[in-house]
Amino acid sequence: MNASSKAEQEPAFSALKDLSREHLLVLWHRYYETPPFKGARKSTLIRGISYARQANAYGGLKAMTKRKLLKIAKELTAAALTKPVATANPPPPKIQPGTQLVREWNGKTYAVLCTDQGFVMNGVTYGSLSAIAKAITGTTWSGPRFFGVRG
Known part of the structure; x- marks a missing residue:
């Protein structure tokens, strides 16, 4: 099947919102060759599929941009691994009777x-x-x- 006939079988962008989640999962797998992250919402699937279509049509990110993003991600990951994990709400101090x-x-x-x-x-x-x-x-x-x- 050539690229133009494959594109003709794909629903239009405006029709993605009307597809079932199961159909969107099939489209996601077609573009990314992997399932989406667990719990991905329908709106996230639609955005991801739309991005993949746009990247296929217009070439996606430039290699330099990809390298910069990967560098930033590695730096953030390294920073997150070196920082101590803080609890969101530490328990209140125990107030002694008589205070x-x-x-x-x-x-x-x-x-x-x-x-x-x-x-x-x-x-x-x-x-x-x-x-x-x-x-x-x-x-x-x-x-x-x-x-x-x-x-």
Whole structure:
């Protein structure tokens, strides 16, 4: 089959969105000779197929551009491997019973006592500092951050 008859069998770019995911997977494999990454969305398949068609029609990236991209990718990979992995949200510090936290909000001072049962403010026991922060502000806050016990 020659290239022009193969192109005639391919759906037009505007018709790709109407194809089933299974049909898009077949087209993807035709262009890349490998399955897409696991969980690739239909929109990603359409963009990848569209790019491959454009590269086939107009020649794709220049060799110099490919070399630059590979160099950047290697540098980023090497940098990522040398950096320590940081956790997104470190656990809040353990607040010892008997600790008193003080916060001023809108000109009023609030004192909270940490106990074994929770956090006490104005004689009411709360299960978390976030519940107290919400009671004070009326909106959802990170309690440890509101009281300055976490950065």
